[in-house]
Amino acid sequence: MNTLTVGMIAGEFHARRVRGLKQDVLRLVEEVIDDGVFHGGRRIRELEATAGERWGGHALCVSSGTMALETAVRALGIGAGDEVIVPALTFVSTAFAVAAAGAVPVFVDIDPSTRTIDPRAVAAAVTPRTRAVIPVHLHGLMADMTAIRAVADTHGLAVIEDCAQAAGATDAGRHAGSMGDIGCFSMWVGKNLGGLADGGLLLTRDPARLPLLRKLTDLGRDGERNTHHVRGSRGRMGEIDAAVIRHQLDLLPAWTERRRAVAARYTDAFAGLPVHRPGDVAGRSHTYYKYPLTTADPAVAASLMAHLSRAGITTEQVYPQALPHQPAMADIPHRVEDIDVSLDVVPRTVCLPIAPELTDQEADRVVEAVHAFHSDRT
């Protein structure tokens, strides 16, 4: 075990990734500077065309995943007096986007094995005021879109996919973002596909939605500079980020395969341990933005994290504070259904380092350290 303390294994690897792409990024930045077009140019158009074609819809680049979600909610005409069902286990932006439109987020529970929104909980939470549901493809695995679509169709609800963590994920060959009414991606630098800082993308199969989505993210403009048709946001992406993300879009399939290979290494290695391991589910292919390992109870998870930390391995719990219990929610009208599974699962979970840039040696160190922890306990 003397290898365990050699070098830190970080929880996030985007600095390593961007450094690895440095020459390409510098060339792309130089090209944009030489062209002298920083917004709304050919790189944005090319990213939109390619992402739309590959993921099965029409794409619009925006400034962040949060902006994508806020825009989707507004574009569907959701506002005061409406309710939108969201999972209790998600990043704040999913619920903030609902609140930003003046609507009420309704928190429901997750499926314990996939951690994505439980379609039965969605059905149980519907009221006459419910307008939409936002399944979150958490950790890189798509929610059960077939079941959610069925509930949504029964009750006449719109479906907004939160694909912030799931660029490139599929369900029986259909891409994240192409199965609901509008898909919302984050292209923050640390995501599976990201630019240099923040970015996002909207995807819709219905081209008739594009003009409003565009206006809502360009200060209400419709291509002409001085007329503002609706109250819109400053929500655009820049050409440099578009160029970098377009470059990485070609690398995404290989990166996803690498994430899956690291996950398979973990999953095989932990077969005999008293833990629950993530994986593909019923045709839904995991892209492993995170690798959540679920232990028997919170005390075991805390000791495992401490043990891995002593071995120089950074881990995290996602999200340590339940979203309905975040201080900000005190001022936001919302409703909370039964969320026992969400509250139970996170304190028992340890997310292990995973990234295309993680080496086999580093993955083996993680495996050794997790095994050492379990042998010390027996």
Ligand SMILES: Cc1ncc(COP(=O)(O)O)c(C=O)c1O
């Ligand atoms: C599930 C989820 N939704 C929304 C967002 C918001 O995206 P962004 O940080 O790009 O605004 C994120 C990521 O940060 C996320 O993980």
